Amino acid sequence: GAVVSQHPSWVICKSGTSVKIECRSLDFQATTMFWYRQFPKQSLMLMATSNEGSKATYEQGVEKDKFLINHASLTLSTLTVTSAHPEDSSFYICSARDRGLSTNSPLHFGNGTRLTVT
Amino acid sequence: AQSVAQPEDQVNVAEGNPLTVKCTYSVSGNPYLFWYVQYPNRGLQFLLKYITGDNLVKGSYGFEAEFNKSQTSFHLKKPSALVSDSALYFCAVRDGAGRRALTFGSGTRLQVQP
Numbered sequence: 051g052a053v054v055s056q057h058p059s060w061v062i063c064k065s066g067t068s069v070k071i072e073c074r075s076l077d078f079q080a081t082t083m084f085w086y087r088q089f090p091k092q093s094l095m096l097m098a099t100s101n102e103g104s105k106a107t108y109e110q111g112v113e114k115d116k117f118l119i120n121h122a123s124l125t126l127s128t129l130t131v132t133s134a135h136p137e138d139s140s141f142y143i144c145s146a147r148d149r150g151l152s153t154n155s156p157l158h159f160g161n162g163t164r165l166t167v168t
Numbered sequence: 169a170q171s172v173a174q175p176e177d178q179v180n181v182a183e184g185n186p187l188t189v190k191c192t193y194s195v196s197g198n199p200y201l202f203w204y205v206q207y208p209n210r211g212l213q214f215l216l217k218y219i220t221g222d223n224l225v226k227g228s229y230g231f232e233a234e235f236n237k238s239q240t241s242f243h244l245k246k247p248s249a250l251v252s253d254s255a256l257y258f259c260a261v262r263d264g265a266g267r268r269a270l271t272f273g274s275g276t277r278l279q280v281q282p
Contacts, residue, residue: 059209084270092275093275094212094258096269096270143211154219156202157214158214159212159213161209
């Protein structure tokens, strides 16, 4: 089945530093990837839609200068949390849809990245 | 706007008994409905979806869901629960006429007791 690889699975960083999270579709191409954020015991909140070759679309309230998204190829999207602060600590999950399938096909999710900012 | 409600934070059921996890939705167009399961510190795994057709949808691991348009519900069911089914379950909706991203419910933790 379709596999989405997300790396790293966990990261601890100091306040003020930047962290990059990678999301790769291993056996399919994705023109669109979605980045979600999940707080403990809460649902997934859509942060942004990553579009290959163009700018990401951010949800209301998500700072695009803080959460930089780059979708440089059909198999890779990156999320960079810039100048991280403790309140950015969360579980970040990416998802992608196989561009060869209909838009009704299910999203495939990475295993998530647990970010802890100290 | 599209939204999903999962009214139960947790559902407890004994192994071997049937289980139901509830979900109601709201969309402006035709609903595309999904169920996903999440294990601790992992991403989401797809269980099943409803796009069109039969109201009863069968999915992975013996799960099924019933689409009820009049009640705007899409409850997840399984005839006989397993301890290994214990996990966090998310219902999600996408407006068929609108945005491509999924909107998720708050999640329901299923606890199956041996």
